[in-house]
Amino acid sequence: MEEERKDKFLAPENEIRQVAAPDGSIIEVDPLEDYFTQERPKPYKVRKGPVENFLNWARAESLWVLGFGTGCGSIEIPPLVTPRYDMFRFGVQMRATPRQSNVFIISGYLSVKTLKRVIRTYEQMPSPKYVMGLGSCTINGGMYFDSYNTINRLDHYLPVDVYIAGCMPRPEALLAGFAKLKELIKEGKGHKANEYVENFDWYKDNQKKVINDWNMPDYNW
Amino acid sequence: MQDTIKNLTERFGASNMIEKKPGLIFITIEQSKAISAVTYLRDIEGYTVLTLLTAVDWIEDNVFQLTYLLNNPEQITEIGLRVMIDREKAEMESAHHLWPNVEVYQRELKEMYGINFPGSPRIDENFILEGWNDKPPYRRDFDTKEYAENNFFPRPGRKTNDPAEYMKQKMYPNNPSDYTNKKYNPNR
Numbered sequence: 001m002e003e004e005r006k007d008k009f010l011a012p013e014n015e016i017r018q019v020a021a022p023d024g025s026i027i028e029v030d031p032l033e034d035y036f037t038q039e040r041p042k043p044y045k046v047r048k049g050p051v052e053n054f055l056n057w058a059r060a061e062s063l064w065v066l067g068f069g070t071g072c073g074s075i076e077i078p079p080l081v082t083p084r085y086d087m088f089r090f091g092v093q094m095r096a097t098p099r100q101s102n103v104f105i106i107s108g109y110l111s112v113k114t115l116k117r118v119i120r121t122y123e124q125m126p127s128p129k130y131v132m133g134l135g136s137c138t139i140n141g142g143m144y145f146d147s148y149n150t151i152n153r154l155d156h157y158l159p160v161d162v163y164i165a166g167c168m169p170r171p172e173a174l175l176a177g178f179a180k181l182k183e184l185i186k187e188g189k190g191h192k193a194n195e196y197v198e199n200f201d202w203y204k205d206n207q208k209k210v211i212n213d214w215n216m217p218d219y220n221w
Numbered sequence: 222m223q224d225t226i227k228n229l230t231e232r233f234g235a236s237n238m239i240e241k242k243p244g245l246i247f248i249t250i251e252q253s254k255a256i257s258a259v260t261y262l263r264d265i266e267g268y269t270v271l272t273l274l275t276a277v278d279w280i281e282d283n284v285f286q287l288t289y290l291l292n293n294p295e296q297i298t299e300i301g302l303r304v305m306i307d308r309e310k311a312e313m314e315s316a317h318h319l320w321p322n323v324e325v326y327q328r329e330l331k332e333m334y335g336i337n338f339p340g341s342p343r344i345d346e347n348f349i350l351e352g353w354n355d356k357p358p359y360r361r362d363f364d365t366k367e368y369a370e371n372n373f374f375p376r377p378g379r380k381t382n383d384p385a386e387y388m389k390q391k392m393y394p395n396n397p398s399d400y401t402n403k404k405y406n407p408n409r
Contacts, residue, residue: 112350112351113349113350113351116351139376140375140376140379141369141373141375141376145369145375145379146365146366146369146370147365147369148355148358148363148365148368148369149350149358150373151373151374152369152373152374152375152376153373153374153375153376156374206374209372210372210373211351211352212351212352212353212354213351213352
C-alpha cells in the first residue's frame with residue numbers, strides 16, 4: 001500500500017501528516033482515508049409514473065448553473081445574467097459552488113489540466129446533474145483538434161446531456177440549449193448522472209489515460 | 222548604441238549584427254560569453270529591462286536559438302542577444318541572478334523545449350503541463366497531431382477543406398477560373 005502511494009506522487013494536501021487535535025494531542029491524518037469516501041458511487045433511484053413526471057418537471061424548472069468557465073466560451077455566460085438575455089426568466093441561475101448546483105457548462109476547449117479540476121468538481125455536484133457541452137471544441141476538438149493539450153471528445157470523460165454547436169455559440173444558442181435540456185429532463189432522459197455511475201470504470205479509465213499524474217482521490221463526493 | 226555594438230564585438234566576440242529598425246538590433250554571441258555579455262549590458266550600458274527570453278528550434282542546423290531581448294529605457298533602444306546552443310545537449314547557464322523573472326522564462330523553456338538551466342530555482346517543477354511524459358511539445362520533431370490522435374479519442378468523420386479551393390467552388394461553381402481573374406485590388 002505504501003509503495004503504491006509513492007507511485008502516485010500525491011498532491012501535498014493529500015499526503016499523510018501530523019495534526020494537532022483540539023485537546024492538544026497529535027494525531028496522524030491520512031486525507032485519502034479520512035477526508036474522502038472509499039465507496040463507489042451508487043445510482044439514485046428513478047421512480048415511475050406520475051411521481052417521476054412530477055419530479056422531472058420540478059427538476060427541469062430549477063436549473064442551477066455552476067460558475068466554472070473552462071475556455072473562451074465562458075465569456076458568453078455573463079451576458080446571460082444581464083437584462084438583455086436574462087436567463088432568470090427561464091428559471092436558470094448561477095451558483096458559485098458545486099455542492100449547490102446541478103448544471104455544469106463546459107464552455108469551450110478543455111485542456112487536460114482543467115479536465116482534472118472539472119472531474120473533481122463534477123463529482124462533487126449532487127445528482128441528478130446535467131452537463132452541457134458548449135462550442136465545437138467539446139464535440140470533436142474544434143479548432144484545437146490537433147493540440148497536444150486539449151481533449152477532443154468530452155463525452156469520453158463525462159456524460160453530456162446537450163451539445164451546443166458553434167464557435168462560439170451566442171447567448172441565444174445557450175438559451176436554446178437550456179430549453180432543450182428542460183425538454184429532455186421532462187421526457188425523462190435527464191439521468192446521465194446514473195450513466196456515469198453505471199459506466200464508472202470506463203469513464204475512469206479514459207480519464208486516467210490522459211491525466212498522467214492522477215494525484216487526487218478516485219471518489220470525490 | 223554604436224559604442225555598445227563595438228564593445229560587444231571586440232570584448233565578447235559578437236557577430237552577425239542585424240539592424241531590424243533604428244533602435245532594434247539583433248546580434249549573435251557565443252554560448253560561453255553570453256551571460257557575461259548580458260551582465261555587461263545590464264550593469265554598464267543601461268539595458269536594465271529584460272523584455273523576454275525565448276527560444277527557436279532550428280532543427281535543420283541542430284541548434285536552439287535563445288534570444289535575450291534587452292531594453293534600455295533611457296535611450297529607448299533594444300538589443301536582442303542570440304545564443305546558439307547545441308540541440309542534443311540543450312543546456313544553458315542560468316540568468317536568474319540578474320533578473321528574478323528569468324526564472325519563469327527558464328521554467329517554460331525547460332518544459333516546452335527541454336532546455337535545461339542548472340541551478341535555476343524550481344526548474345524541475347511542472348510549469349504549465351502536469352505530468353507530461355512525452356517529448357517537449359515545442360520541439361519541432363514532436364508531432365502534435367499524432368499525439369492528439371493517439372491520446373484524445375478523435376471523433377471520426379472530420380473533414381478539412383483547403384480554404385482557397387473551397388471558396389472557389391462556393392463562389393464560382395460554374396467557372397472556377399473567375400476566382401483567379403478577380404485578384405484582390407486594395408485601391409478598388
